[in-house]
Amino acid sequence: MRMPPHNPHDISRHDLDDILGTISQEVRQRFGEGKVADYIPSLAHVPKDRFGMALATPDGKIHEVGHARERFSIQSVSKVHTLTLALAAIGDDLWKRVDREPSGDPFNSLVQLEYEKGIPRNPFMNAGALISADVILSHYDDPEGTLLGFMRARSGNPEVGTDEVVAKSERESGYRNVALANFIRSFKNLDNDVQDVLDFYYLQCSLSMDCVDLARSVQYLADAGHCESSGEQVTTAEGATRINSVMMTAGTYDAAGDFAFYVGLPAKSGVGGGIVAVVPHVMGLCVWSPGLDEKGNSQLGRYALHRFTRMTGLSVF
Ligand code: GLN
Numbered sequence: 001m002r003m004p005p006h007n008p009h010d011i012s013r014h015d016l017d018d019i020l021g022t023i024s025q026e027v028r029q030r031f032g033e034g035k036v037a038d039y040i041p042s043l044a045h046v047p048k049d050r051f052g053m054a055l056a057t058p059d060g061k062i063h064e065v066g067h068a069r070e071r072f073s074i075q076s077v078s079k080v081h082t083l084t085l086a087l088a089a090i091g092d093d094l095w096k097r098v099d100r101e102p103s104g105d106p107f108n109s110l111v112q113l114e115y116e117k118g119i120p121r122n123p124f125m126n127a128g129a130l131i132s133a134d135v136i137l138s139h140y141d142d143p144e145g146t147l148l149g150f151m152r153a154r155s156g157n158p159e160v161g162t163d164e165v166v167a168k169s170e171r172e173s174g175y176r177n178v179a180l181a182n183f184i185r186s187f188k189n190l191d192n193d194v195q196d197v198l199d200f201y202y203l204q205c206s207l208s209m210d211c212v213d214l215a216r217s218v219q220y221l222a223d224a225g226h227c228e229s230s231g232e233q234v235t236t237a238e239g240a241t242r243i244n245s246v247m248m249t250a251g252t253y254d255a256a257g258d259f260a261f262y263v264g265l266p267a268k269s270g271v272g273g274g275i276v277a278v279v280p281h282v283m284g285l286c287v288w289s290p291g292l293d294e295k296g297n298s299q300l301g302r303y304a305l306h307r308f309t310r311m312t313g314l315s316v317f
Contacts, residue, residue: 009281009282011057011282011283011312011314014311014312016055016063016312017063017065019308019311019312020053020055020063020064020065021065022307022311023053023065023304023307023308023311024051024053024065024066026303026307027051027066027289027300027303027304028051030300030303031048031049031051031300032048032049032291033291033299033300034048034289034290034291034292034293034298034299034300035291035292036048036273036290036291036292037271037272037273037290037292037296039173040166040169040170040173040271041169041172041173042163042165042166042168042169043073043166043169043271043272043290046072046073046272046273046290047290048289048290048291050066050067050070050072050273050288050289050290051066051067051287051288051289051300051304052064052065052066052067052068052069052070052210052211052286052287052288052289053065053066053068053211053285053286053287053288053304053308054068054210054211054212054214054215054285054286055215055283055284055285056212056215056216056218056219056228056283056284056285057219057222057282057283058219058222058223058226058228058282058283059228060228060229062212062215062216064211064212067211067288068210068211068212068286068288069210069211069212070210070288071208071209071210072208072209072210072272072273072274072288072290073163073166073205073206073207073208073270073272074205074207074208074209074214074270074272074274075205075270075271075272075274076107076124076126076129076205076268076269076270076271077214077268077269077270077272077274077275077276078129078147078151078204078205078207078270079123079124079128079129079132079204079268080124080218080221080243080247080251080268080276081147081150081151081154081204081217082123082129082132082133082136082147082204083123083124083129083132083243083246084150084234084235084239084243085132085135085136085140085146085147085150086123086131086132086135086136087235087239087242087243088234088235089135089136089138089139089140090135090139094123094131094132094135097119097131097135097189098119098120098121098122098123098128098131098132099116099119099120099121099122099128100122100123100245100246100249100250101121101122101249101250102121102122102249102250102256102257103121103122103125103250103253103254104254105121105125105253105254106253106254106295106296107124107125107126107253107296108125108126108176108177108180109125109127110127110176110179110180110183113127113180113183113184113187114183117187118183118184118186118187118188118189119187119189120184121250122246122249122250123246123250124246124247124250124251124253124268125250125253126176126177126180126201127180127184129201129204130177130180130181130184130190130197130198130201131184131189131190133197133200133201133204134190134191134192134197136200137191137192137196137197137200138191138192143200144200144203147200147203147204148160148161148162151207151209151213151217153227153229153230153232154216154217154218154219154220154227154229154230154234155209155212155213155214155216155217155229156216156229156230157209157213157216160207160208160209160213161207161208162203162206162207162208163206163207163208164206166205166206166208167202167203167205167206170202170205170206171198171199171202174198174202177198177201177202178194178198181194181197181198181201182194205270209274210288211274211286211287211288212286213286214274214276214286215276215283215284215285215286216228216229216284217276217284218276218277218278218284218285218286219283219284220234220235220240220284221240221243221244221247221266221278221280221284222240222278222279222280222281222282222283222284223240223281224236224237224240224281225237225239225240240280241280243266244266244278244280245266247266247267247268247278248260248265248266248267248316251266251267251268251269252267252268252269252275252295252297252302253269253295253296253297254295255293255295255297255302258295259297259302259305260317262302262305262306263277263302263305263306263309263315264309264315264316264317265277265278265279265285265305265309265314265315265316266278266280266316267305269296269297269298269301271292271296272288272290273288273289273290273291273292273298273301274286274287274288274298274301275287275288275297275298275301275302275305277305279314279316280316282314285305285308287300287301287304287305288301289301289304
């Protein structure tokens with residue numbers, strides 16, 4: 001006789017701490033894999049033998065393992081949060097200025113911008129994140145304070161801040177970002193001063209947070225836009241569904257297909273080695289391990305997420 005299908009959203013049947021413990025043991029045996037990002041000089045010194053993972057469920061529970069309370073540079077993970085703020089400011093008009101298609105190109109690629117006339121492929125490539133930054137600069141009175149407040153409220157951690165050394169390092173080495181911003185501006189798709197847009201972008205990338213903060217910071221995407229930490233409705237249920245879908249198709253750049261294949265969750269990575277992921281209607285997650293694969297995603301972070309969805313059956317597929 002066929003068993004009735006289990007409810008995939010019922011996580012009470014899993015011992016999540018046990019699962020995290022197993023994943024952590026497996027990952028530790030692989031420490032050393034991947035390459036720490038060194039094109040931003042201040043990131044080059046982060047030790048590779050680090051692994052943390054945290055899960056945040058809508059009832060406020062946290063499950064964590066390893067270096068889940070060690071802060072790291074969140075880098076492009078912040079693009080999820082700035083997309084949320086940009087959508088809150090101008091809604092669907094955002095999609096006139098940035099597309100929502102996967103790119104198949106690296107995160108800092110310039111090539112499509114020329115023949116697509118300054119419209120970035122998606123908000124998770126650097127080019128697309130510059131559009132979100134521009135929108136935030138135009139529509140919030142205190143853009144930096146708004147972003148910081150947003151991250152503190154989402155994570156429930158009032159101490160979240162930026163790492164000035166990383167921001168400075170990005171400013172000094174951001175040749176590609178400077179090129180991207182100027183190029184987009186030449187198509188009149190930036191309204192603000194190029195340097196102001198870049199400064200805001202470097203600020204968001206230099207936010208320093210840990211896995212617990214970041215798992216909490218995306219929990220609203222697992223609960224129809226409702227943030228457990230602050231009790232606020234951050235975006236609509238439709239907004240959360242849409243952001244998750246763009247994370248699925250573009251959150252890990254030209255490895256988004258591979259992520260769907262191996263992990264099967266909306267995810268957003270950063271070159272600091274962090275990856276946030278969402279199990280829709282179930283939980284927000286974050287993994288961190290600084291060694292990156294050739295696409296700029298945390299190599300052991302991806303492995304950990306793969307093991308997690310396989311052990312729990314929580315892949316959306
Ligand atoms: N600050 C990094 C950059 O602009 C962010 C890239 C990333 O995390 N993928 O290159």
